[in-house]
Amino acid sequence: MRIFLAILLLASLDLSSAVAAQMLRGTPDDLLQANISRTELTLIRVEGQRIRRIFGTEEEFMVIPDADTGTAYIKADTEQTRINLFVLDELNRTWRLALTIIDGFADTIVIGGEDERKVDVLGLNHDMPRNKAIKQYLLALESSSQGSGIEARQENQVIPLWQDSLFVLVKVASGHFRGEKFKLTNLSPSAMVIDERELYRKGVLAISIEQPKLQPAQSTFVYIISENAQ
Numbered sequence: 001m002r003i004f005l006a007i008l009l010l011a012s013l014d015l016s017s018a019v020a021a022q023m024l025r026g027t028p029d030d031l032l033q034a035n036i037s038r039t040e041l042t043l044i045r046v047e048g049q050r051i052r053r054i055f056g057t058e059e060e061f062m063v064i065p066d067a068d069t070g071t072a073y074i075k076a077d078t079e080q081t082r083i084n085l086f087v088l089d090e091l092n093r094t095w096r097l098a099l100t101i102i103d104g105f106a107d108t109i110v111i112g113g114e115d116e117r118k119v120d121v122l123g124l125n126h127d128m129p130r131n132k133a134i135k136q137y138l139l140a141l142e143s144s145s146q147g148s149g150i151e152a153r154q155e156n157q158v159i160p161l162w163q164d165s166l167f168v169l170v171k172v173a174s175g176h177f178r179g180e181k182f183k184l185t186n187l188s189p190s191a192m193v194i195d196e197r198e199l200y201r202k203g204v205l206a207i208s209i210e211q212p213k214l215q216p217a218q219s220t221f222v223y224i225i226s227e228n229a230q
Helices: 116-126 129-142
Strands: 003-007 021-026 031-037 042-046 051-057 061-066 071-076 082-089 094-102 108-113 151-158 165-174 177-186 204-209 219-227
Touching: 021 031, 031 042, 031 071, 031 108, 042 051, 042 082, 051 061, 051 071, 082 129, 094 108, 129 165, 129 177, 129 204, 129 219
Parallel strands: 021 108, 031 094, 042 108
Antiparallel strands: 003 051, 042 071, 051 082, 061 071, 082 094, 151 165, 165 177, 177 219, 204 219
């Protein structure tokens, strides 16, 4: 799987033209959700900052950088209904977006922190080495990109989990930590709600579930980052 990297030229950011927007509030550790259009361009920007890069699977979307504003326009280019993107801003914060693809127009996506007064504290906290490493492992599991000291390999191992579910380990990233990517399929005749707390075990540092509610026969990916017991 190839990774598409769009380098956006850093320039002054014009925040004066927003009319309607999808405001995404959270921290870089959160999975932020929004809509993008399959047929129209959707504007994406980071509140008060300029975008440096956008990462994602090449075949799933297209991106047009705006060098004058430090923003970007994106459009889905896949038959899927959901894709993931990583957005890096000029403070070196990496925002992970889970985007639902719609056929109509989608409002501007604006990424913002929980509280502007906490920006400096949050930036310091989320740039700590461990949190940076966790993001690198998530990226290694999501794509073919591998960070320094990370070795990724494909797997196909069924792991016992719950009744009426199929839980398959599909990829492992090894190094200082251990990253695991699973495909979870709902085999039951009713909807399945996934509680990430049920997946915690000793040594787990982070869990990310792409879609926490599955209809019958529906699948989702689950990412688990844990301490590497060696």
